[in-house]
Amino acid sequence: MSKPAKAGDTAKGSLPFEEAVNKLEGIVEAMEADDLPLETLLARYEEGARLVKICQEKLAEAEVKIQQLEKNAAGELKLKPLDLPEEA
Amino acid sequence: MSKPAKSQWDFGELFPPEQARKVLSVWELTSDIKRLLEKQIGSVWVGGEITNLRAQSSGHVYFTLKDVAAQLSCVLFRGTAAAQRELLADGQKVLLQGEVTVYEARGQYQLIVRAVEVQGIGALQAAFDKLKAKLAAEGLFAPERKRSLPRFPQQIGLVTSPTGAAIRDVLHVIRRRNPALEIVLAPCRVQGDGAAREIAEAIRRLNEFNSGSSRGDVAQTSKPETGESRRTSAATAKLDLILITRGGGSLEDLWAFNEEPVARAIFESALPVVSAVGHEIDFTIADFVADVRAATPSAAAEIITEDVFASREFVADAMALMRLQVQRRLTNETEDFQSLAGRLARLHPRRRLNDSLQRLDDLQSGLMRSLKSATRSRTLVFESLAGRILRVKPLLALKTRREAVRQLERRLNLLGPEQVLARGYSITTDAATGQVLREAAKVSAGQALKTRLANGEIFSRAEK
Numbered sequence: 001m002s003k004p005a006k007a008g009d010t011a012k013g014s015l016p017f018e019e020a021v022n023k024l025e026g027i028v029e030a031m032e033a034d035d036l037p038l039e040t041l042l043a044r045y046e047e048g049a050r051l052v053k054i055c056q057e058k059l060a061e062a063e064v065k066i067q068q069l070e071k072n073a074a075g076e077l078k079l080k081p082l083d084l085p086e087e088a
Numbered sequence: 089m090s091k092p093a094k095s096q097w098d099f100g101e102l103f104p105p106e107q108a109r110k111v112l113s114v115w116e117l118t119s120d121i122k123r124l125l126e127k128q129i130g131s132v133w134v135g136g137e138i139t140n141l142r143a144q145s146s147g148h149v150y151f152t153l154k155d156v157a158a159q160l161s162c163v164l165f166r167g168t169a170a171a172q173r174e175l176l177a178d179g180q181k182v183l184l185q186g187e188v189t190v191y192e193a194r195g196q197y198q199l200i201v202r203a204v205e206v207q208g209i210g211a212l213q214a215a216f217d218k219l220k221a222k223l224a225a226e227g228l229f230a231p232e233r234k235r236s237l238p239r240f241p242q243q244i245g246l247v248t249s250p251t252g253a254a255i256r257d258v259l260h261v262i263r264r265r266n267p268a269l270e271i272v273l274a275p276c277r278v279q280g281d282g283a284a285r286e287i288a289e290a291i292r293r294l295n296e297f298n299s300g301s302s303r304g305d306v307a308q309t310s311k312p313e314t315g316e317s318r319r320t321s322a323a324t325a326k327l328d329l330i331l332i333t334r335g336g337g338s339l340e341d342l343w344a345f346n347e348e349p350v351a352r353a354i355f356e357s358a359l360p361v362v363s364a365v366g367h368e369i370d371f372t373i374a375d376f377v378a379d380v381r382a383a384t385p386s387a388a389a390e391i392i393t394e395d396v397f398a399s400r401e402f403v404a405d406a407m408a409l410m411r412l413q414v415q416r417r418l419t420n421e422t423e424d425f426q427s428l429a430g431r432l433a434r435l436h437p438r439r440r441l442n443d444s445l446q447r448l449d450d451l452q453s454g455l456m457r458s459l460k461s462a463t464r465s466r467t468l469v470f471e472s473l474a475g476r477i478l479r480v481k482p483l484l485a486l487k488t489r490r491e492a493v494r495q496l497e498r499r500l501n502l503l504g505p506e507q508v509l510a511r512g513y514s515i516t517t518d519a520a521t522g523q524v525l526r527e528a529a530k531v532s533a534g535q536a537l538k539t540r541l542a543n544g545e546i547f548s549r550a551e552k
Contacts, residue, residue: 017268018240021399024406031413041417048410055403064263066271068250069297077297082250082273 015051017058024051115192122190125197129188134160134199135207138180140338149173152338153184153199161198162186172204178339179216181207212339216346219373223348228355228377235360235379239395241328243270245294245359247287250275253335254364254385261389265397272297272327278334283344288353291330295358298327329360331392332374333385336367345372354378364388509542516540519547 015023027048031041068082112120136153143149147166152159162184164173175182185203190196223229248254250273262269274290277283332354334345344350345365354361354377363378364385375381382388390397433439501507505515516525519536531537531550539546 017396017399021240021403024403028406028409028413031410038417038421041414045410045414048406052403052406055399059268059400059403064259064267064269064271066246066259066273068273068275069245069293070275071293077293079272079297 015054017055020051020054020058024048024055027051114195118190118192118195121197122192125188125190131185131187131202132199133183133185135183136160136181137212138176138182139178139340141176141178149176151176151178153182161196162201163198164201164204168201172201175204175206179213183207212343212346216373219346219348219351220376223351223373223377228351237360237362237380237392238328240399241269241392241396243272243327244392245298245327245330246271246273247276247290247294247330247332248273248334248385249278252278254278254333257335257385258331258333258389261386262393265390265393265400268396269393277344279337279341279344284347284349287332287344288349291332291350291353291357291361294327294330295356298359300326327359329362329392330357331362331364331388332378333362333364333388334366335385336370342366342370342372345374347373350374351377362388362392505540506542509540512542514539514541 027044030036031044031048036044066082067079070078070080072078134153136155139152139154141149141151149164151162151164153162154160164176183205184199184201185205186199186201188197188199191198227233246255246258248258255273259271262271272294274293276286276290278287332345332350334342342365345363351373354363354374360380361378362380362382363372363374364382364387365372365374366384368383371381380388380391382391509515516537516539517523518525519538522538525531525537533550533552535550537548537550539548
């Protein structure tokens, strides 16, 4: 059976969205804690900005992908593209 | 009443002349039917089950009365007592009293309801309650077996009709909130005979797809070995969850979701199941078995995309949040720096030198001040002395002194021998030595003597 394409993540070798968001949350929290040395704070800022970029790219690249799962006469599962009329 | 028409079997004339036909307008015919119905049937009592109940904003209530074989449109006008209206509910078995009439505008016959009598719980409702009780007893609704949904689903299974309103609503929300979500649709009918079977099969199909193996597993998933498949799937999951959904409709329309095969399929699903059937008020057996129940298809899509959507907003705000922190810190550091710089400037050698120079200046001017004041006081003393000196008159003093000398002279004269001599005494001295003679025995004969008188002296010789 063909593997369903998991767009993005592994192919691009970048961080999955969930991990990026979790890291970003950690960074913002740490920055708000107020006890970081200035150099660390600035380093966190740069790292955070990079994660924001990653997250935004992941959100932007997407167009809802919808496929239809059917079973043929032989009982095999087949995925085929489904064209639904776009909303006006 | 219209005249009896010619029989159609009368072939006397193939095309009868125009004026021989009796042509009715639609309205005339409908009116005829209406009169006929109202006259022939009129007021009746009729028993059945209420379905498709719709209360309009006009205040009229429309519904369908049905039994196993037929349906009857009914209307309860606004004027009818509220007590009667409150008895109406979908699935309710009732006896209705009213008049049969025709709504000409739509050519529909209907019952205008005057009275409502409740006739026990509707058959569908009874079946619902019975199945619900049975499945509850088996633990299909147990809260402890409800699974939570993954926070960031990437791919979901969707069980619904590809042509229904529900899929449109779901896609609309997902496009807006998480367009990265991938959807695998297992299409099925969602109402009518056989729909329940199709829904159950669709759920199993998605689970089979998710388990990722070939046909060998089909048999396994169709067997009710629920515990096994439930546990093994998560590791290799391609789908994160399954959404079973359908838009609103009557109790009959939604009925497939109240059937046991659907309930069983949901219970056996290795993937967490979200159920969203009908509107807010509609609860189906599927809703009770599912891990999460949503009020509507849109609400289900919102629940599924909740965390991604929240993260999107968080990501959108994150830059601003971080910038704020950096800015705040820089402001603080700048203030600290300025305060330190100020303190440092106060400690700078030049500053201290300046301080010393200033102090020196101060001392210097102080010195000058005291010098001046000292000079002035000396000058004053001098001037006062000079004044005093000028006041002293030297000649006068000399004269005074001279007078004093004269007085002293006089007083001295008083004590001197002259005064004694003047009173007749005389002083005899040895003429040779000038010694004053005080004892006669010490004078020898022939010794030259000098006697001093008040005026003049006598020189003589001692005789004996």
